Amino acid sequence: MEDDATILSTGHVTSSESVDVPSDFENLASSNSQNSASNPANPDIQEEVFVSADDQYVSDSALSLPGPSSDDDISFRQRKLTMLMTEEDESELSSSWKEKKSHIFVLTEAGKPVYSRHGCEDKLSSLMGVMVAIVSCVHDRNDTIRSIVAGNRKFVFLIKLPLVLVAVSSALETIHQIEIHLHYVYNTIISVVSLSQLNRIYSTQKNYDLRRLLTGTDKFLDHLCNSMDQDPQYLLRAVKCLPLAGHMRDFVGQSLQQSKTDDLAFAVLVSSGQVVSICRLKEHNLDTTDLQVLLNLVNASATSFHAGESWLPICLAQFNPSGFLHAHISFLDEKLQTCLIFLSADRDAFFTLCECKKKVVAKLNKHKCLEAIHLAYSKADYTVSKVGIPELWHFLYKTNNISQFTCPEFSVPYHNEKQRQRLFGLYQEMHGKIHNPAAPLKLHYSVSDEETLLAWVASGFELYATFSPLVTKNQAISAVDRLLRWIKHREDELFMMRTLTF
Amino acid sequence: MGIDNNRVDCKVVLLGKEYGGKTSLLERFLHEQFNEASPYQSTIGAAFGAKRVAVNDKFVILGIWDTAGSERYQAMSRLYYRDAKAAIVCYDVTEQTSFQRARFWIDELLQNEENCKVYLAGTKIDLVQSHTKPRSVDLHDVCDYGEAIKAAVLETSSKTGENVNDLFLKIAFDFTKDPYNFEKLEDAICDASVVNVSKADNNRRNCCHR
Ligand SMILES: Nc1nc2c(ncn2[C@@H]2O[C@H](COP(=O)(O)OP(=O)(O)O)[C@@H](O)[C@H]2O)c(=O)[nH]1
Numbered sequence: 001m002e003d004d005a006t007i008l009s010t011g012h013v014t015s016s017e018s019v020d021v022p023s024d025f026e027n028l029a030s031s032n033s034q035n036s037a038s039n040p041a042n043p044d045i046q047e048e049v050f051v052s053a054d055d056q057y058v059s060d061s062a063l064s065l066p067g068p069s070s071d072d073d074i075s076f077r078q079r080k081l082t083m084l085m086t087e088e089d090e091s092e093l094s095s096s097w098k099e100k101k102s103h104i105f106v107l108t109e110a111g112k113p114v115y116s117r118h119g120c121e122d123k124l125s126s127l128m129g130v131m132v133a134i135v136s137c138v139h140d141r142n143d144t145i146r147s148i149v150a151g152n153r154k155f156v157f158l159i160k161l162p163l164v165l166v167a168v169s170s171a172l173e174t175i176h177q178i179e180i181h182l183h184y185v186y187n188t189i190i191s192v193v194s195l196s197q198l199n200r201i202y203s204t205q206k207n208y209d210l211r212r213l214l215t216g217t218d219k220f221l222d223h224l225c226n227s228m229d230q231d232p233q234y235l236l237r238a239v240k241c242l243p244l245a246g247h248m249r250d251f252v253g254q255s256l257q258q259s260k261t262d263d264l265a266f267a268v269l270v271s272s273g274q275v276v277s278i279c280r281l282k283e284h285n286l287d288t289t290d291l292q293v294l295l296n297l298v299n300a301s302a303t304s305f306h307a308g309e310s311w312l313p314i315c316l317a318q319f320n321p322s323g324f325l326h327a328h329i330s331f332l333d334e335k336l337q338t339c340l341i342f343l344s345a346d347r348d349a350f351f352t353l354c355e356c357k358k359k360v361v362a363k364l365n366k367h368k369c370l371e372a373i374h375l376a377y378s379k380a381d382y383t384v385s386k387v388g389i390p391e392l393w394h395f396l397y398k399t400n401n402i403s404q405f406t407c408p409e410f411s412v413p414y415h416n417e418k419q420r421q422r423l424f425g426l427y428q429e430m431h432g433k434i435h436n437p438a439a440p441l442k443l444h445y446s447v448s449d450e451e452t453l454l455a456w457v458a459s460g461f462e463l464y465a466t467f468s469p470l471v472t473k474n475q476a477i478s479a480v481d482r483l484l485r486w487i488k489h490r491e492d493e494l495f496m497m498r499t500l501t502f
Numbered sequence: 503m504g505i506d507n508n509r510v511d512c513k514v515v516l517l518g519k520e521y522g523g524k525t526s527l528l529e530r531f532l533h534e535q536f537n538e539a540s541p542y543q544s545t546i547g548a549a550f551g552a553k554r555v556a557v558n559d560k561f562v563i564l565g566i567w568d569t570a571g572s573e574r575y576q577a578m579s580r581l582y583y584r585d586a587k588a589a590i591v592c593y594d595v596t597e598q599t600s601f602q603r604a605r606f607w608i609d610e611l612l613q614n615e616e617n618c619k620v621y622l623a624g625t626k627i628d629l630v631q632s633h634t635k636p637r638s639v640d641l642h643d644v645c646d647y648g649e650a651i652k653a654a655v656l657e658t659s660s661k662t663g664e665n666v667n668d669l670f671l672k673i674a675f676d677f678t679k680d681p682y683n684f685e686k687l688e689d690a691i692c693d694a695s696v697v698n699v700s701k702a703d704n705n706r707r708n709c710c711h712r
């Protein structure tokens with residue numbers, strides 16, 4: 001992950017209402033994107049440009065050295081971009097498309113579409129052309145574009161040449177949070193093609209259509225994007241474990257240990273998308289991001305693994321961005337709930353791992369682990385009432401050293417989709433405030449008509465708690481105290497405190 | 503499944519265009535299921551399934567690889583058809599391009615594994631029978647082509663199950679007929695989940711006798 005401190009300052013774009021169109025714009029835009037030349041919407045945009053006074057862009061450095069392209073260049077393209085995202089009469093983009101709160105685009109340096117969260121990439125060529133033009137304009141000034149804020153819209157760029165990732169969001173997320181989303185998208189793409197393969201292809205074929213290699217991968221990316229909008233695991237960068245009695249989890253770990261073979265790096269047991277236990281090589285940790293990418297892949301395609309035992313290459317960017325691990329994936333039950341995953345460095349290990357699976361299953365059965373997991377699953381989601389603090393409505397708790405989190409299910413008043421989304425937005429906002437790279441906070445307390453919110457970052461954990469709006473500060477503080485004790489007491493059940501090694 | 507994967511006798515690989523019906527064919531054979539309700543799930547990577555089949559008094563374990571058929575895994579598919587005894591190359595009888603693609607796979611396969619026996623499986627024949635979709639691959643064209651490359655041709659439906667067992671039984675039967683394979687076969691104990699076939703059954707519904 002890039003260092004937050006590299007966001008230096010903001011370079012304000014001239015916000016005069018009259019837009020000077022640089023004479024070379026047409027050339028530049030068309031040389032950067034072959035597609036946009038064929039789009040009739042391009043030529044007569046000047047009159048319709050709407051400039052908001054607080055449009056601004058942030059780049060790696062805010063140097064205002066006179067470069068090959070002027071500020072006007074960038075501001076012009078930025079307005080064009082805003083307009084493409086908002087104007088009604090522009091191209092084929094439907095109004096429902098424009099109403100989507102959060103867009104994610106992936107394109108190549110040459111402006112070729114790779115992925116778009118909403119709508120077909122092919123229809124978005126003019127939009128992508130402008131994006132590439134902005135990136136290259138800023139690049140010409142030996143700078144890297146990071147974000148643009150235009151009205152209530154944020155355009156966030158992640159440049160990972162040969163790929164360019166762009167998010168456009170009108171939600172409450174901070175730029176920093178959106179960047180993290182883009183990193184997840186990037187890592188998911190890398191998991192399919194690997195960094196070295198990507199670089200190899202684009203070093204010789206600048207115009208390669210990456211979608212050829214990504215067929216069938218859209219479902220991973222779609223699933224990821226939808227989850228990022230509602231699942232705290234991406235906000236917190238932590239995984240959720242299936243709550244399970246500590247001794248039972250240890251049995252599962254010991255069972256996984258049975259799979260020890262040459263070149264086996266990790267064995268993971270997952271139930272309904274939640275980690276049950278992990279066993280790993282002594283020398284290697286399974287990075288949280290890698291684990292999340294892996295879990296997303298399994299969750300997004302559970303039913304396609306039904307037919308038997310699956311075998312597929314996967315590149316885990318934190319583990320090794322230039323090589324593939326080979327995943328043996330199988331479900332241990334008919335309901336496709338409990339999934340066993342082996343990750344091996346040996347691409348010929350499939351049948352060896354089939355044998356390992358049998359050993360693991362035998363041991364799991366001996367300790368009746370699968371029954372215990374099913375039982376645990378049926379009561380996995382606890383309600384906040386279990387904590388026994390009436391004024392506490394919901395919370396997220398993350399243990400920092402092991403990157404795991406726990407939270408109760410959403411209950412009254414967050415029982416419907418709208419309320420759930422609102423609460424998630426509040427968590428995002430609080431998280432954004434306390435993790436503001438410019439001014440991080442330790443504690444944040446806010447009261448509204450609807451609820452009282454508290455966020456607290458301590459040395460070992462992060463807590464986000466939601467209370468009734470009537471709670472007093474002292475009540476909230478003592479409630480947090482009780483909550484922390486409640487969690488501590490159940491630590492062994494809520495978290496995977498020990499990972500075994502082979 | 504209770505099958506000892508180390509003793510896979512006959513390695514079979516499913517090849518063909520995405521959406522051609524490979525996974526459904528395997529699912530029908532292994533689990534006697536067809537899942538029409540759930541939306542299409544493209545196979546990622548490859549999946550393996552094994553089933554024991556009785557041929558006369560012998561047992562053959564068919565170990566079947568279902569591949570994704572997308573470009574990303576093209577290099578990998580070599581891994582799957584290496585040493586394969588049989589390849590089921592699927593094409594959708596209602597889709598002409600899938601048959602062209604099947605020819606591509608066969609060329610590719612035979613370049614690398616010249617001894618692998620090829621079975622051309624036309625899929626989704628129920629769609630033609632029920633007039634849901636028109637046929638766009640002519641059976642006689644396929645048979646002519648099959649004859650040229652010494653491949654058996656069967657039209658199947660994973661939905662109704664038509665010809666699916668016959669296809670796999672034929673593979674097992676042909677396998678036992680090859681004397682080289684025969685040495686390696688071991689007598690096995692009768693198993694309830696086994697499909698039985700007698701010599702008389704074989705070839706019964708094969709459209710192109712050779
Ligand atoms: N009606 C009918 N549909 C089928 C048949 N076989 C497959 N399909 C459908 O065709 C689509 C692709 O099948 P699938 O087996 O996943 O193809 P694969 O990509 O080659 O593995 C799925 O929607 C199946 O439901 C069949 O025999 N009859």
Ligand SMILES: [Mg+2]
Pocket residue numbers: 524525526543544545568569570
């Ligand atoms: Mg398939």
